[in-house]
Amino acid sequence: MNKSQSLEIVSKDGINQQQENLDYPLLDSAGRHIGQIDVVTINDGRIIVEGWALSRLVGLTSADHKLERAPHMHRSDVLEHLGETGFDTPGFRLEMPMTPNHIVFWLDLGGVRYAYPMPKRII
Incomplete structure:
Protein backbone atom coordinates (compact mmCIF):
# COMPACT_ATOMS: atom_id res chain seq x y z
CA MET A 1 0.00 0.00 0.00
CA ASN A 2 2.93 2.27 -0.66
CA LYS A 3 2.09 5.24 -2.92
CA SER A 4 5.67 5.68 -4.08
CA GLN A 5 6.78 3.95 -7.24
CA SER A 6 9.41 1.28 -6.95
CA LEU A 7 10.67 -0.78 -9.84
CA GLU A 8 12.05 -4.28 -9.84
CA ILE A 9 12.65 -6.30 -12.98
CA VAL A 10 12.93 -10.05 -12.59
CA SER A 11 13.98 -12.14 -15.57
CA LYS A 12 13.14 -15.82 -15.60
CA ASP A 13 15.08 -17.96 -18.08
CA GLY A 14 16.65 -14.76 -19.38
CA ILE A 15 13.99 -14.01 -21.98
CA ASN A 16 10.54 -15.41 -21.23
CA GLN A 17 9.43 -13.36 -18.24
CA GLN A 18 9.75 -9.79 -17.10
CA GLN A 19 8.07 -8.68 -13.89
CA GLU A 20 7.76 -5.17 -12.54
CA ASN A 21 6.59 -4.44 -9.00
CA LEU A 22 5.16 -1.02 -9.68
CA ASP A 23 3.20 0.13 -6.65
CA TYR A 24 1.47 2.37 -9.21
CA PRO A 25 -1.33 4.29 -7.43
CA LEU A 26 -4.65 4.76 -9.23
CA LEU A 27 -6.08 8.16 -8.36
CA ASP A 28 -9.47 9.67 -9.15
CA SER A 29 -9.96 13.24 -10.41
CA ALA A 30 -9.88 14.56 -6.83
CA GLY A 31 -6.57 12.79 -6.13
CA ARG A 32 -8.07 10.06 -3.92
CA HIS A 33 -6.32 6.68 -3.92
CA ILE A 34 -8.94 4.37 -5.50
CA GLY A 35 -6.69 1.48 -6.43
CA GLN A 36 -3.23 0.30 -7.21
CA ILE A 37 -1.40 -1.70 -9.84
CA ASP A 38 0.98 -3.82 -7.79
CA VAL A 39 2.65 -6.10 -10.34
CA VAL A 40 2.87 -6.33 -14.11
CA THR A 41 4.28 -9.53 -15.62
CA ILE A 42 5.07 -10.22 -19.24
CA ASN A 43 5.34 -13.96 -19.82
CA ASP A 44 5.23 -16.00 -23.02
CA GLY A 45 3.60 -13.25 -25.06
CA ARG A 46 1.00 -12.33 -22.43
CA ILE A 47 0.66 -9.36 -20.08
CA ILE A 48 -0.63 -9.95 -16.54
CA VAL A 49 -1.69 -6.98 -14.40
CA GLU A 50 -2.38 -7.49 -10.69
CA GLY A 51 -3.61 -5.07 -8.07
CA TRP A 52 -6.76 -3.72 -6.45
CA ALA A 53 -9.44 -1.16 -7.24
CA LEU A 54 -12.50 0.31 -5.55
CA SER A 55 -14.53 -0.43 -8.65
CA ARG A 56 -17.18 -2.83 -9.91
CA LEU A 57 -15.41 -3.19 -13.29
CA VAL A 58 -11.77 -3.05 -14.40
CA GLY A 59 -10.09 -3.81 -17.69
CA LEU A 60 -7.23 -3.70 -20.14
CA THR A 61 -7.56 -2.27 -23.63
CA SER A 62 -5.26 -2.08 -26.63
CA ALA A 63 -5.89 -1.60 -30.33
CA ASP A 64 -6.00 -5.40 -30.70
CA HIS A 65 -7.60 -6.68 -27.50
CA LYS A 66 -10.12 -5.76 -24.82
CA LEU A 67 -10.63 -7.44 -21.46
CA GLU A 68 -12.98 -6.44 -18.65
CA ARG A 69 -14.12 -8.07 -15.44
CA ALA A 70 -15.23 -7.37 -11.92
CA PRO A 71 -12.50 -7.42 -9.25
CA HIS A 72 -12.96 -10.77 -7.53
CA MET A 73 -10.00 -11.43 -5.25
CA HIS A 74 -9.95 -10.94 -1.50
CA VAL A 112 -16.79 7.70 -14.61
CA ARG A 113 -14.20 5.63 -16.48
CA TYR A 114 -10.66 6.38 -15.31
CA ALA A 115 -7.91 5.36 -17.74
CA TYR A 116 -4.27 4.77 -16.80
CA PRO A 117 -1.73 4.17 -19.59
CA MET A 118 0.68 1.35 -18.83
CA PRO A 119 4.22 2.68 -18.37
CA LYS A 120 6.24 2.59 -21.61
CA ARG A 121 9.02 0.60 -19.98
CA ILE A 122 6.62 -2.36 -19.79
CA ILE A 123 5.42 -2.47 -23.36
Missing part, protein backbone atom coordinates in the same frame (compact mmCIF):
# COMPACT_ATOMS: atom_id res chain seq x y z
CA ARG A 75 -7.28 -8.44 -0.37
CA SER A 76 -7.12 -8.34 3.42
CA ASP A 77 -4.26 -5.79 3.27
CA VAL A 78 -6.48 -3.34 1.39
CA LEU A 79 -9.51 -3.93 3.61
CA GLU A 80 -7.43 -3.51 6.77
CA HIS A 81 -5.87 -0.29 5.49
CA LEU A 82 -9.02 1.34 4.09
CA GLY A 83 -11.70 -0.04 6.40
CA GLU A 84 -15.27 -0.39 5.12
CA THR A 85 -15.37 0.55 1.43
CA GLY A 86 -18.35 -1.42 0.12
CA PHE A 87 -15.94 -3.51 -1.98
CA ASP A 88 -15.37 -6.88 -0.33
CA THR A 89 -13.15 -8.31 -3.09
CA PRO A 90 -11.17 -5.40 -4.57
CA GLY A 91 -8.31 -7.53 -5.94
CA PHE A 92 -7.89 -8.28 -9.62
CA ARG A 93 -5.65 -10.22 -11.98
CA LEU A 94 -6.06 -9.40 -15.66
CA GLU A 95 -4.32 -11.34 -18.41
CA MET A 96 -4.40 -10.84 -22.16
CA PRO A 97 -2.09 -11.26 -25.17
CA MET A 98 0.79 -8.81 -25.26
CA THR A 99 0.70 -6.35 -28.12
CA PRO A 100 3.20 -3.83 -29.46
CA ASN A 101 0.41 -1.24 -29.30
CA HIS A 102 -0.28 1.02 -26.36
CA ILE A 103 -2.06 -0.75 -23.45
CA VAL A 104 -4.39 1.06 -21.04
CA PHE A 105 -5.71 -0.15 -17.68
CA TRP A 106 -9.07 1.33 -16.75
CA LEU A 107 -11.64 1.23 -13.98
CA ASP A 108 -15.22 2.44 -13.63
CA LEU A 109 -16.22 4.32 -10.50
CA GLY A 110 -19.34 6.37 -9.91
CA GLY A 111 -20.26 6.50 -13.59
Whole structure:
Protein backbone atom coordinates (compact mmCIF):
# COMPACT_ATOMS: atom_id res chain seq x y z
CA MET A 1 0.00 0.00 0.00
CA ASN A 2 2.93 2.27 -0.66
CA LYS A 3 2.09 5.24 -2.92
CA SER A 4 5.67 5.68 -4.08
CA GLN A 5 6.78 3.95 -7.24
CA SER A 6 9.41 1.28 -6.95
CA LEU A 7 10.67 -0.78 -9.84
CA GLU A 8 12.05 -4.28 -9.84
CA ILE A 9 12.65 -6.30 -12.98
CA VAL A 10 12.93 -10.05 -12.59
CA SER A 11 13.98 -12.14 -15.57
CA LYS A 12 13.14 -15.82 -15.60
CA ASP A 13 15.08 -17.96 -18.08
CA GLY A 14 16.65 -14.76 -19.38
CA ILE A 15 13.99 -14.01 -21.98
CA ASN A 16 10.54 -15.41 -21.23
CA GLN A 17 9.43 -13.36 -18.24
CA GLN A 18 9.75 -9.79 -17.10
CA GLN A 19 8.07 -8.68 -13.89
CA GLU A 20 7.76 -5.17 -12.54
CA ASN A 21 6.59 -4.44 -9.00
CA LEU A 22 5.16 -1.02 -9.68
CA ASP A 23 3.20 0.13 -6.65
CA TYR A 24 1.47 2.37 -9.21
CA PRO A 25 -1.33 4.29 -7.43
CA LEU A 26 -4.65 4.76 -9.23
CA LEU A 27 -6.08 8.16 -8.36
CA ASP A 28 -9.47 9.67 -9.15
CA SER A 29 -9.96 13.24 -10.41
CA ALA A 30 -9.88 14.56 -6.83
CA GLY A 31 -6.57 12.79 -6.13
CA ARG A 32 -8.07 10.06 -3.92
CA HIS A 33 -6.32 6.68 -3.92
CA ILE A 34 -8.94 4.37 -5.50
CA GLY A 35 -6.69 1.48 -6.43
CA GLN A 36 -3.23 0.30 -7.21
CA ILE A 37 -1.40 -1.70 -9.84
CA ASP A 38 0.98 -3.82 -7.79
CA VAL A 39 2.65 -6.10 -10.34
CA VAL A 40 2.87 -6.33 -14.11
CA THR A 41 4.28 -9.53 -15.62
CA ILE A 42 5.07 -10.22 -19.24
CA ASN A 43 5.34 -13.96 -19.82
CA ASP A 44 5.23 -16.00 -23.02
CA GLY A 45 3.60 -13.25 -25.06
CA ARG A 46 1.00 -12.33 -22.43
CA ILE A 47 0.66 -9.36 -20.08
CA ILE A 48 -0.63 -9.95 -16.54
CA VAL A 49 -1.69 -6.98 -14.40
CA GLU A 50 -2.38 -7.49 -10.69
CA GLY A 51 -3.61 -5.07 -8.07
CA TRP A 52 -6.76 -3.72 -6.45
CA ALA A 53 -9.44 -1.16 -7.24
CA LEU A 54 -12.50 0.31 -5.55
CA SER A 55 -14.53 -0.43 -8.65
CA ARG A 56 -17.18 -2.83 -9.91
CA LEU A 57 -15.41 -3.19 -13.29
CA VAL A 58 -11.77 -3.05 -14.40
CA GLY A 59 -10.09 -3.81 -17.69
CA LEU A 60 -7.23 -3.70 -20.14
CA THR A 61 -7.56 -2.27 -23.63
CA SER A 62 -5.26 -2.08 -26.63
CA ALA A 63 -5.89 -1.60 -30.33
CA ASP A 64 -6.00 -5.40 -30.70
CA HIS A 65 -7.60 -6.68 -27.50
CA LYS A 66 -10.12 -5.76 -24.82
CA LEU A 67 -10.63 -7.44 -21.46
CA GLU A 68 -12.98 -6.44 -18.65
CA ARG A 69 -14.12 -8.07 -15.44
CA ALA A 70 -15.23 -7.37 -11.92
CA PRO A 71 -12.50 -7.42 -9.25
CA HIS A 72 -12.96 -10.77 -7.53
CA MET A 73 -10.00 -11.43 -5.25
CA HIS A 74 -9.95 -10.94 -1.50
CA ARG A 75 -7.28 -8.44 -0.37
CA SER A 76 -7.12 -8.34 3.42
CA ASP A 77 -4.26 -5.79 3.27
CA VAL A 78 -6.48 -3.34 1.39
CA LEU A 79 -9.51 -3.93 3.61
CA GLU A 80 -7.43 -3.51 6.77
CA HIS A 81 -5.87 -0.29 5.49
CA LEU A 82 -9.02 1.34 4.09
CA GLY A 83 -11.70 -0.04 6.40
CA GLU A 84 -15.27 -0.39 5.12
CA THR A 85 -15.37 0.55 1.43
CA GLY A 86 -18.35 -1.42 0.12
CA PHE A 87 -15.94 -3.51 -1.98
CA ASP A 88 -15.37 -6.88 -0.33
CA THR A 89 -13.15 -8.31 -3.09
CA PRO A 90 -11.17 -5.40 -4.57
CA GLY A 91 -8.31 -7.53 -5.94
CA PHE A 92 -7.89 -8.28 -9.62
CA ARG A 93 -5.65 -10.22 -11.98
CA LEU A 94 -6.06 -9.40 -15.66
CA GLU A 95 -4.32 -11.34 -18.41
CA MET A 96 -4.40 -10.84 -22.16
CA PRO A 97 -2.09 -11.26 -25.17
CA MET A 98 0.79 -8.81 -25.26
CA THR A 99 0.70 -6.35 -28.12
CA PRO A 100 3.20 -3.83 -29.46
CA ASN A 101 0.41 -1.24 -29.30
CA HIS A 102 -0.28 1.02 -26.36
CA ILE A 103 -2.06 -0.75 -23.45
CA VAL A 104 -4.39 1.06 -21.04
CA PHE A 105 -5.71 -0.15 -17.68
CA TRP A 106 -9.07 1.33 -16.75
CA LEU A 107 -11.64 1.23 -13.98
CA ASP A 108 -15.22 2.44 -13.63
CA LEU A 109 -16.22 4.32 -10.50
CA GLY A 110 -19.34 6.37 -9.91
CA GLY A 111 -20.26 6.50 -13.59
CA VAL A 112 -16.79 7.70 -14.61
CA ARG A 113 -14.20 5.63 -16.48
CA TYR A 114 -10.66 6.38 -15.31
CA ALA A 115 -7.91 5.36 -17.74
CA TYR A 116 -4.27 4.77 -16.80
CA PRO A 117 -1.73 4.17 -19.59
CA MET A 118 0.68 1.35 -18.83
CA PRO A 119 4.22 2.68 -18.37
CA LYS A 120 6.24 2.59 -21.61
CA ARG A 121 9.02 0.60 -19.98
CA ILE A 122 6.62 -2.36 -19.79
CA ILE A 123 5.42 -2.47 -23.36
